[in-house]
Amino acid sequence: MTYFTLFINFIEVFLFSGFIAYTFNLNxxxxxxxxxxxxxxxxxxxxxxxxxxxxxxxxxxxLVTIFGLIIETKTLNFKILFIPIIYNIIIILCTSISVEIVTYIFSIDISEIFLNSTIYYIACILSKILQLILSLFIYIVLDKYVITLKLKEWWIIIATEFSMIITIGLCLYSLNFGKINQMIIKSLLFLCVFSNILFYLVILVCNKNYNEKIQNAKKLQEYAFKKQKYKTIEHIKKETDILNHRMFYILWQIEWLLEKKDLSKIKETIEKYKSLLNKNQYVINSGNDIFDCLVSLKLSKCFDNNTDLKLSIAIEKNEFYDNLEFIDCLNTLIDAIILNNEDTDLSMLEINSFLVINICIKGNKDKNIKLNTAVDSLSKKYNTKTNIYFDDNSYNIRLSISITNRGEF
Structure with missing residues (x-):
């Protein structure tokens, strides 16, 4: 054993232990x-x-490296076993690459490397240079990704890595020393069969995890659906309270007029609200319960603002329309129309796989900031095709929303 061998061994083991210490960020x-x-x-x-x-x-x-890690980290997990094994494969890989490069450059057989000290030194130094480069590369890669696999579930990969190390070691031994006998061949065949069995087990574990992932995804979808329905119920309750408050005010006003026995005023008040109801005509033929209910409740706000709004809806039943995000965007849009307090026509028509929304504000050529904000929000949310234009008597907005494969839970 020469001083050079001592030096090469020193570089190899301290690169290994240093890599492990910094990869696991030990204290x-x-x-x-x-x-x-x-x-x-x-x-x-x-x-x-x-x-x-x-x-x-x-x-x-x-074993020494892993045992030291367990003592330092006071834990045993997948990463503690996996990283040292992978690094040993890297060491073997660097040795193999350096041997191949040297034999190619000097046009010699592998066995001749050990007979020529100069070539042997070159091969060893090249191997350690490759080990240093790959150590830095692997360290950078592992620093960006966190290994969170559970040892109890993924021990099969550790066993597969051990099998690979033994297989590679036997192959290199046979290649370097030219020794191939029945024992080595039988060992390699056994390891190949063993690795195939382990690989099959890995597939089973992956399939199990995939099925669990699908089940968890379904549960999350159900939870999201229930959460959305709950929010919708809250929204409906809020709008219902507003409507009840409005009706209470109407009844209180009629009661006050009855006490005064002012029949003409009572009749005038009733006719006033009948007129408002007649002004706010709309046609809904969708079968989307949440959509129909919420839009109807929103339209009740027109009474307070005396807004002349004519609404026409012709859509089919689709989960997209009952999606809370779409409902919120649409409610914001209708609120902006109501607050604009102008004679307005609003139509929502389903054409093929698109929802076409037309807004026509009559006698208004000024841009409404809140309405434009609501339109922009809807456009960004659903990537709509938007067309805004003016004619002689009105301000027009046309939006086209794709409803294909939207609103699915």
Whole structure:
């Protein structure tokens, strides 16, 4: 065992322990790197002294590294087992790449590397350079992604990684030393079958998680639907309270006039509200209960503002219209029309897979800020095609909303 071997072993084990310490962001990185690095350094040098560089060396180094992590973090999870195994595969990969590069450049066989000290030194140094580069790359990647898999559920991946390490180790051993016998072939065949079984188990776990994800998604959809219905009920209750308050005021006014025995005023008050009811005519033929109810309650506000609003609705039953977000946008739009307090025609027609909303404010060529804000909000929410134009007697707005595959729970 030469000083160069001691140096290469030092670089390899301390790159490994340092990578683990910083990847897991340990509180005492230097202590972990020093202690685990020295233990693994001693194990590696003993192995080099007896000219052994096989699977058991890899397993011993892994056990020391993982055991140290468990002591430092006081926990055992998937990441603590997974990262060290992956890094060992990286070390093997770097060694293989450096050997291939050196044999290609110098046009020699793998066995000749160990016979020429200069070429051997070049191969070892190149291997450690690759290890450093890949360590930095993997560290940056792992810093951006958090591994949250549960060990109890995903232990199969750990077993698969162990199987891969042993398989790669046997293949490299046979390749480097040219030794292929029945024992090695049988071991590789067993590991291939074992890995296939593990892979099948991984598929089963993935399928189980997928089904659970679908069930959770359905539960979330049901919850969202119930939450929306609850909000809708609250909205209806609020509007109903407003309507009840309005009706109470009307009845109180009639009662006050009865006490005064002013029949002409009573008749005049009743005719006034009958006239308002006749002014606010609308046609609804949709079958969308929430939509119909809320729009009707919103239209009752026209009574207070004396707004001459004619509403025409011709739509089919569709979950899109009962979606609370659409209802809120539409209510905001109707509120802006009512507050504008002008003679207005509002139509909502379903044409093919589009809802076409036409607003015509008669005798008003001025832009209404609140109405335009409501239109912009609806346009941004549903990416509508909007056309605003003026003619001789009115201010017109036309919106076209795609209702295909919308409002699905």
């Amino acid at each position: 005492k990185k230097i202590r972990y790197t020093a202690i685990i690095g020295m233990i693994n350094y001693a194990i590696t040098n003993i192995s080099s002294y007896y000219s052994y560089d096989g699977v058991f060396l890899t397993i011993a180094v892994l």
